[in-house]
Amino acid sequence: MKLKHIVTLFFAFLAFGVNGQTSSNETLFTVDGSPVYVSEFVKVYKKNLDLVQDESQKDVDEYLKLFTNYKLKLKEAKALGLNEDANYLRELNNYKKQLAKSYMTDSKVTDALVEEAYQRVSQEVNANHILVKVDENASPNDTLAAYNEIVKLRERALKEGFEKVRAEVHNGQTVFGEQLGYFSGFRMVYKFENAAFNTPVGEISQPFRTRFGYHIVNVLDKRPSKGEVTVAHIMVVEKPNDSLAEKPETRINDIYKKLQQGEDFASLAKQFSDDKNSAVKGGELAPFSSGQLRAKEFEDVAFGLKNEGDVSEPFKTDFGWHIVKLINKKPVPEFETLKPELVNKVKRDSRSQLIDEALIDKLKAKYNIGNPPSDLEYFASILNDDYFSRNWKLPENLDGEKPFLKIGNKQLTYQDFANYLENQQRNTTPKQSFETLVASKYEAFLKQQLLNYQEENLENENEEYADIVTEYRDGLLLFELMENTIWNAGTTDTIAIKEYYEANKSKYVSPERIDAVIASSSKQKTLKKVAKLLKQDMAVERIKSLVNSNDAIEVIFTSEVMEVNHQALPEGLEFKKGISKIHKHNGAYVIVKINDVLPETQKTFEDAKGLVIADYQNHKEEKWLSELAEKYPVKVDEDVLSKVKKQLNNK
Numbered sequence: 001m002k003l004k005h006i007v008t009l010f011f012a013f014l015a016f017g018v019n020g021q022t023s024s025n026e027t028l029f030t031v032d033g034s035p036v037y038v039s040e041f042v043k044v045y046k047k048n049l050d051l052v053q054d055e056s057q058k059d060v061d062e063y064l065k066l067f068t069n070y071k072l073k074l075k076e077a078k079a080l081g082l083n084e085d086a087n088y089l090r091e092l093n094n095y096k097k098q099l100a101k102s103y104m105t106d107s108k109v110t111d112a113l114v115e116e117a118y119q120r121v122s123q124e125v126n127a128n129h130i131l132v133k134v135d136e137n138a139s140p141n142d143t144l145a146a147y148n149e150i151v152k153l154r155e156r157a158l159k160e161g162f163e164k165v166r167a168e169v170h171n172g173q174t175v176f177g178e179q180l181g182y183f184s185g186f187r188m189v190y191k192f193e194n195a196a197f198n199t200p201v202g203e204i205s206q207p208f209r210t211r212f213g214y215h216i217v218n219v220l221d222k223r224p225s226k227g228e229v230t231v232a233h234i235m236v237v238e239k240p241n242d243s244l245a246e247k248p249e250t251r252i253n254d255i256y257k258k259l260q261q262g263e264d265f266a267s268l269a270k271q272f273s274d275d276k277n278s279a280v281k282g283g284e285l286a287p288f289s290s291g292q293l294r295a296k297e298f299e300d301v302a303f304g305l306k307n308e309g310d311v312s313e314p315f316k317t318d319f320g321w322h323i324v325k326l327i328n329k330k331p332v333p334e335f336e337t338l339k340p341e342l343v344n345k346v347k348r349d350s351r352s353q354l355i356d357e358a359l360i361d362k363l364k365a366k367y368n369i370g371n372p373p374s375d376l377e378y379f380a381s382i383l384n385d386d387y388f389s390r391n392w393k394l395p396e397n398l399d400g401e402k403p404f405l406k407i408g409n410k411q412l413t414y415q416d417f418a419n420y421l422e423n424q425q426r427n428t429t430p431k432q433s434f435e436t437l438v439a440s441k442y443e444a445f446l447k448q449q450l451l452n453y454q455e456e457n458l459e460n461e462n463e464e465y466a467d468i469v470t471e472y473r474d475g476l477l478l479f480e481l482m483e484n485t486i487w488n489a490g491t492t493d494t495i496a497i498k499e500y501y502e503a504n505k506s507k508y509v510s511p512e513r514i515d516a517v518i519a520s521s522s523k524q525k526t527l528k529k530v531a532k533l534l535k536q537d538m539a540v541e542r543i544k545s546l547v548n549s550n551d552a553i554e555v556i557f558t559s560e561v562m563e564v565n566h567q568a569l570p571e572g573l574e575f576k577k578g579i580s581k582i583h584k585h586n587g588a589y590v591i592v593k594i595n596d597v598l599p600e601t602q603k604t605f606e607d608a609k610g611l612v613i614a615d616y617q618n619h620k621e622e623k624w625l626s627e628l629a630e631k632y633p634v635k636v637d638e639d640v641l642s643k644v645k646k647q648l649n650n651k
Contacts (some may be wrong), residue, residue: 029641032075044067065651072629072632072634076631078479088480100454104458105359117345121225123645124184126181126222127218129218130150132160133146146214201221226289227289227330231327232327233273233278234265234322234323236321241266249346251272252322252323254548255272255314261501265282284327298324307326334338344604362449385431394419400415407453424441482533501612512600514561514594515560516592518535520557530555531591575597577596
């Protein structure tokens with residue numbers, strides 16, 4: 001998602017619910033005389049209460065500061081005329097069109113498709129197929145030839161066996177014979193999914209067409225879905241730039257031996273896993289379902305573990321070496337739990353065409369659109385063969401003002417439909433009768449006009465849609481303001497940024513680090529032995545050979561330059577040369593040999609540039625907000641605020 005849309009959505013949350021306020025509401029504060037009502041503030045505060053991470057923002061007074069700053073920025077944006085900018089209006093209109101799709105639907109058809117989708121995500125089909133490629137807009141002759149070929153291939157497959165024919169005819173260009181493996185709902189285009197799920201096991205489907213061409217499917221098996229699995233893993237990756245690092249296969253096997261010796265999986269993940277995102281959580285990953293991961297080997301191992309707590313042997317994927325521990329397995333969730341996700345998928349899927357068709361029928365009934373008008377005969381009469389070569393022109397004597405079609409309170413004329421015909425020449429299929437052509441163009445024109453009319457009037461007909469559009473309208477406006485005023489400072493305020501760096505140099509230093517060796521073991525006694533050997537300046541490889549064996553890994557070493565927050569370092573470790581005492585850390589014992597302490601160093605402007613720009617922008621915004629507060633005075637009604645606090649604190 002683009003930065004613009006992320007920020008806009010944040011502002012949209014902040015602006016939620018500003019529609020429909022009335023003068024009867026109590027005024028909480030004014031911005032340059034414009035009222036902001038209690039109901040708006042309370043609604044926004046409650047909605048955002050669970051979204052803010054800074055506890056201070058849950059304080060009513062602190063949140064009021066955020067909200068007044070927000071209103072000040074909106075006031076400035078409108079004063080600058082940003083709400084009339086062509087790019088802003090274009091972006092807003094594009095969003096409204098996209099959003100409107102969610103509100104322009106037929107609920108009954110959607111519900112039926114969602115229920116069907118649930119049945120299909122609850123199952124997996126194993127199938128192979130043969131495809132004869134043909135373009136969606138191919139000529140009738142090419143289309144017929146492809147269809148005849150797939151019919152012949154099906155007849156052969158029934159006699160000779162599907163697998164034999166599939167392997168023989170595949171050429172990877174015009175004919176594809178592929179083994180698809182197991183898949184569930186939404187993994188294939190809808191027409192293909194339909195054929196696979198509706199064909200009995202062991203049978204070959206009738207020929208069917210998708211946008212790729214004509215297919216036949218051989219269904220090999222059907223089974224319940226594997227559901228969802230949650231695992232933890234320890235990952236070790238190759239470190240080509242680290243001459244001290246072990247080979248990943250050696251390191252993962254050492255870790256596996258420690259697991260076999262009874263050491264804690266989460267503790268080892270925290271110490272040694274190279275997947276830093278999951279290491280801090282003991283290696284735990286987000287739940288996933290069959291077919292969701294890019295690494296099929298990882299998925300197979302994860303689903304292959306049977307009992308909670310089972311641990312795999314080390315194995316390799318394209319991402320590195322892994323050990324996986326099963327945390328839990330869950331079947332496909334209940335329908336009501338999964339329904340919201342399925343609704344979104346259905347609306348994005350090719351199934352949506354069925355929903356669109358149902359919506360058009362619904363709108364025809366809503367606006368009393370009957371049979372095609374008799375005027376179509378006139379339009380068929382004014383066409384000629386120039387239409388098929390895209391050279392047709394409107395006749396000069398066209399009565400453009402004559403009424404043609406009425407939708408709600410919108411009257412469409414002969415000119416509207418004639419213009420549509422003229423513009424659609426480029427999308428015309430090979431030659432056909434003018435009557436057939438005009439009839440098909442009319443249906444497309446009617447659909448377009450019905451959807452346009454519904455979309456244009458949606459803000460008046462649907463309150464929820466109107467609220468969301470208002471949120472986005474203000475959020476987008478704020479984005480434009482912030483981008484022009486603050487965020488572009490990195491490219492426009494070069495001198496000021498350098499001056500800010502010079503004035504605040506002490507903020508931009510590289511922290512103190514150590515060049516160290518860490519020894520980790522579950523046994524304190526073993527580490528005492530290691531400490532003695534380290535004091536003798538014995539090489540790490542030599543120490544490993546003395547304390548570890550092929551059958552038992554007692555100690556794992558980590559050697560690198562580290563900052564104080566390194567995952568392997570114990571809390572409170574003093575940075576000084578020498579060997580530390582034994583510390584308890586992440587469920588194990590560790591000692592640290594510090595070879596050298598690298599002091600904190602001043603970062604150059606170029607090294608710190610990203611941080612400097614961010615800090616400078618914050619500094620500039622604070623100053624700018626003070627200027628806005630002077631330009632647009634904010635007056636808070638303290639009595640009303642007191643009542644608001646009481647109301648919110650007693651929630």
